Amino acid sequence: MASKPYDLAKRMLDLVSASVLLVLTSPIQLAVGVAVAAKLGRPVLFRQVRPGLHGRSFTLIKFRSMKDVDVTSGLVTDAERLTRFGRALRATSLDELPTLVNVVRGDMSMVGPRPLLIAYLTRYTPEQARRHEVRPGITGLAQVSGRNDIDWDDKLRLDVEYVDTRGLRLDASIIWRTLSSVVRREGISAEGHATTHEFIGSDRGDRA
Known part of the structure; x- marks a missing residue:
């Protein structure tokens, strides 16, 4: 179980590293934003409410990588809406x-369980909800x-498992392995899906 000194150190490292990266990547983000506007239109940013710490909601911000849903044009599923440009954005994690x-802002950390959909909150088992x-x-x-x-x-x-074993050494290992995975473009989508399939819930009967 992590300690308060770890939580404080992690928050400080998150704040410093994210602030520095925002400055360093600003030219890249400007270029990506222009490309998104040209290829996919506006809005450039994708915003969606996700559950964070203790399930409290926040607004996740990313670059758009999909076209809008358009039933008349046959753009409904992720596979139909995800363009070659969008796949490249996701593959490089740009x-x-x-x-x-x-x-x-403190909504997220550099390392932790990925923020999933609000709809999934009622589908977790009590153990899974510990994320x-x-x-x-x-x-x-x-x-990774x-x-x-x-x-x-x-x-x-x-x-x-991350919740139970987290620490600065594990965080550093995850970041290093993330960089390696991005370079190798591993696990970008689930087999047979443009991104991943929906989490319906575990088959076990211990769900809350």
Whole structure:
């Protein structure tokens, strides 16, 4: 179990590193924003309410990587809405750069369980719901252990494993492995899906 000194040190490291990265990546973000506007139109940013620490909601910010839903044009599913340009954004994780603002605000951490959908909150087992005992992260143990290549039960198990074993050494390891995964473009989408399939809930009967 992590200590208060760790939580304080992690928050300070998050604030400093995210602030520095926001400044360093600002030219890249400007270029990506212009490209998104040209390729996908406006708005440039994707905003969606997600559950954070203790399940409290916040607004996640990313670059858009999909076209808007348009039934008349046949743009409904993720596969139909995700363009080659959008796939490139996701593969390089450039779509995640604006999320650094969430880290600075304290909504998120650099490392932690990924923030999922509000609708999933009622679908977790009590054990799986423990993933919300920490701030969600831009990257996490599940992401460096297969990302979208592993099933939901394994993802959520790894999220809880991170909650129980978190520390600065593990955080540093996850960040290093994340950089390696991005370079190799691993686990970008689940097999047979443009992104990943919906979490319906575990089959076990211990769900709250």
